Amino acid sequence: MNYRHAFHAGNFADVLKHAVLARVLMHLAEKPAAFRVLDTHAGAGLYDLAGPEASRTGEWRDGIGRVLAVKDMPQTIAALLAPYLDALAACGGGGSQNGIPSRYPGSPLIAARLMRPQDRLVACELEPGAAGALARALGRDARAKRIAIDGWLALKAYLPPKERRGLVLIDPPFEKPDEFARLSKAVAGAVRKWPSGVYMIWHPVKNRRESEAFLQTLADACIPKVMRLEISVGGEADGLTTSGLVLINPPWRLADELTPLLDWLVPLLARGPGAAARLDWIAKD
Template sequence: MNYRHGFHAGNFADVLKHVVLTRILSHLNAKPAPYRIVDTHAGAGRYDLGSEEALRTHEWKDGVARIDRSPLSPAVEALLAPWRAALAGARALYGPGAYPGSPWLCRHAMRPGDRLIAAELHPPTWRKLAEAIGRDRRCKPLAIDGWTALRANVPPKERRGLVLIDPPFEEKDEFATLAAQFVAAHRKWPTGIYALWYPLKDRGGVEALIEAVSDAGIGRLLRLEIDIDRPAAAGGLSATGLIVVNPPWRLAEEAQTLLPALTERLAQGPRPRYHCEAIRPDG
């Protein structure tokens, strides 16, 4: 595996993924019972937007930098508050170019009794992950394949929590693998919250994923997507999405507030769009 998220850290896809992640964590924190997070493809934990990788692509300039530019509406800012607080925390510790990845965001939100399993197979990236979160006893960075980590860690003993599945999508059959691995995990832990991230390059792959999940009888899905209408000449990703399984109550309502505002702020072309759909909400 040669995926290096440092090239893409802080881009528009990260903004969507991480804002939704912090909203889910906020809902988990609303109840006193402890929870466990399994981050299957964790990456380095945190990133330096002044690094050679980040400066080669400058993707963060059309992502987190646009959100930094000025406040959005009060209703949107209220929902962004946990993500903004984590950003501020990372910058206070590591400088203004710091950008927290999903493990760092989880660590920032967790309470004393909560736990995080973060898997990363790529050795240099795992070493960065261990440096970012390994000193925290609540966190366990594992140098193993993400699918192995998923199979081994559900259901958690807490019987409450979140699985974030964010594969690199470098293999041609990645959507099929994601569907099969998720369905198998859901059979073992049907009450957990799952967040499945995907790039929106292959709409057929996304539809096949949703069909496979539906064919498995899994209900209560929330499909969230944004398309920033990036010009084809610019190359790169233009659209991204998340499927949230067993979404917390009111997450769909929050997304209806967040997605239009994020899409408008992050748009690079004249026809951006967002999609917020509850699929079999009572399934």
């Protein structure tokens, strides 16, 4: 699977991933001690929704476009989405189209927007074009460090963080056939180095057997507190229709927050029959 993100920015998978990211960061910020965010595959940081890539697919229209078009959002959902949508509005800039910001932030910019002065971000991106764009997007934010390093190596080099609290976001491009095997090995190794960290792992669900095998490797590694999230928009369209997240050591109230959020997102983002969501535990001590 080739997942060059400029084509997919703001799609249904981004909506789930970034809404959950924002919730995790809000929970981390409840304690005064500093935390660290390690984003292993950070990408370009900011994406032009009117640019040639996003315009070619138009995926954002069935993702963040639908969310922002809602006129009367339930108060509970509005409260859950507020950090994500506030970060989006702050990074959007450059005008809007029917209320949709012209630019969509990736995970490093959302993290930077929601961090406090004492928190830190390490954003890793090796591809030269994306790395340059990421440096420009982060600007002179002293809390954020952009490093041109392979994300898999970053898991070995930057864990555990000196803050001893924080989040590791792993969002690889899934361009190689052995990506799930590499992901399994990398996650198991990272958790051994830093067992108390919060880990958030994005993956496409294109092949159910492959996805289940990945989850089984986490169970076999005896990693406690592994939560699975999935959202499917249904239909028979080409491309990605089901997106998955795995959370290791999620904040203890997160599952209670995400259940109503998923229930609300499924009919909003549905593209046809079979739209559904899933939240369960692969391991829970």
